[in-house]
Amino acid sequence: MNPPLIVNERDGSRFAQAPGDTVLRAALRAGIGLSYECNSGGCGGCKIELLQGNVETLWPDAPGLGERDRRRGRHLACQCRAVGDIIIKAPTAPEYVPPILPRRRRAFLIGTTDLTHDLREFRFAADGPADFLPGQYAMLDLPGVGASRAYSLSNTSNDHGEWHFQIRRVAGGRGTAMLFDALRPGQEVGLDGPYGVAYLRTAAPRDLVCVAGGSGLAPMISIARGAAKAGLLKTHRLHFFYGARAPRDVCGQDLLAALSGFGERVTYTPVVSAPEGTDWDGACGFVHSHMAATLPGPLSQYEFYFAGPPPMTQALQELLMVDHRVPFEQIHFDRFF
Incomplete structure (x- = not known):
């Protein structure tokens, strides 16, 4: 047929x-x-x-x-x-139009690393090169979970077939319950990708701004790593902001510190929205507001990438497009709910 x-x-x-x-x-x-x-x-x-x-x-x-x-x-x-x-x-x-045509693969879990109390990196290996652009995502078909789940990649393309994801546990979520509680090294999943349109634009002449919240860390780390791999951080600055609810949710600095130029051309700013009852002495409030207040130049001079909870991404869209008239072609994000 x-x-x-x-x-x-x-x-x-x-x-x-x-x-x-x-x-x-x-x-x-x-x-x-x-x-x-x-x-x-x-x-x-x-x-x-x-x-x-x-x-x-x-x-x-x-x-x-x-x-x-x-x-x-x-x-x-x-x-x-x-x-x-x-x-x-x-x-x-x-x-x-996909710059890299998505295709299905068999992938096997090869390792995990806890990043916070509820955010974990999962590393899978598949036959053939892992071919994707920084900032893209893939669909995972997990054992016992009916529908595919979309998860963003945190690494960059490579010839040895590794696909890394940083995933946050969702209360009551069937997909994350399987990943966090049941999946063991060596077990197989279905992997289909890459997908997504919010990938790194290496030809953009502007400095980069990455804003992440929750598991939105993954594509932004991929963007940062991709920028370093492409040599962009030799000529561009990267301003990386991470929005967290509480100090224990803050993460990502150690991953960025591995990039050449960290502390000089690469800066990391965590922002906590609910620091009450802790000894947090860093930036407080909403990450989009802090970003707008602290970037050294007009917002229209930057190339923006962001990923995170819907309220954060919605606030960033309004701030950039309505309040600061940043051209739409300088704003890159994929909506997830």
Whole structure:
């Protein structure tokens, strides 16, 4: 039986859907720039209209799709699969064309390291090179967990096939329960990637600002490491801000300290929002406010990368785009919920 054929009426593109793929993953695997961000049903960035044929919906209550969208026959490309040939109407753009085509791999856990009380690095190895851009993420298919989980990478591409993730334990989360409590070295997971559009732009002439919160540390560490690997830190400065709720959540400094130029061209500033009852003597408040108050130049002079909890990323978007009129092409983030 031939795989389902998907035709996008908007741009005339045609692509096949391999077994196990969603409409979105099939498009990206074919090199077609279908609009998306989280690949997990939360952001709503991959809405499509189904014009002909049928789809299977994987997560009927996905928060990225509202009731009005459902009434109008819209679907999330990341949460539906074609059942036979279909015709869709979906937005595409050059910025969503994958610079590295995602593919599926078998990966094996080779080690872990605790970073804080609830943040742990997981290191996997797979056959062949680990080919991705700094700041991208991959989808993990974990034993006993039905749906794929999106986790950001913290290392950089390498020929020995290592994929590193820094993941925060989520209370009641099936994915992190498997990772933290059940998965053992040597066990296999499915790894599909890379995905994501908030990767390092090595040609940008501006100094870099990375802002991270929680497990948003991973892609920002990857960006910093990628900048060092590309030689950018010889000519650019990197201002790295980490927002934490309490002092015990602060992390990342030791990872940045391994980069050449740390303390000079690379600076690290942790900001704690709830320091009460501790002996914390560092910066306090919200990380986006502290960043805006302490950067030495106008915000429009920087290239911004950020990742973290939705309230933090939303506040940063408003601060940069509305309050300081930073051009959109200088702002890089993937929305996760």
